Amino acid sequence: MNVNQFIKILIRMVTNRLLNRGIRRANAPRPGSRQSPQQRAREQAARAAVKRARQAARITRRLR
Secondary structure (H helix, E strand, O other): OOHHHHHHHHHHHHHHHHHHHHHHHHHOOOOOOOOOHHHHHHHHHHHHHHHHHHHHHHHHHHHO
């Protein structure tokens, strides 16, 4: 690995993190605002999906 590759990797990591932070911040609810029923349902579905994914990861870990 030469210096150029190392710099490319670092720049890519930093830009990805900044981009992700900006996207999360743009989509975050404003303080004090009320959620619509659609937003609430989406968040509940996302939490359920995360719960299922963690459970699947636990089960597959046990099978190995």
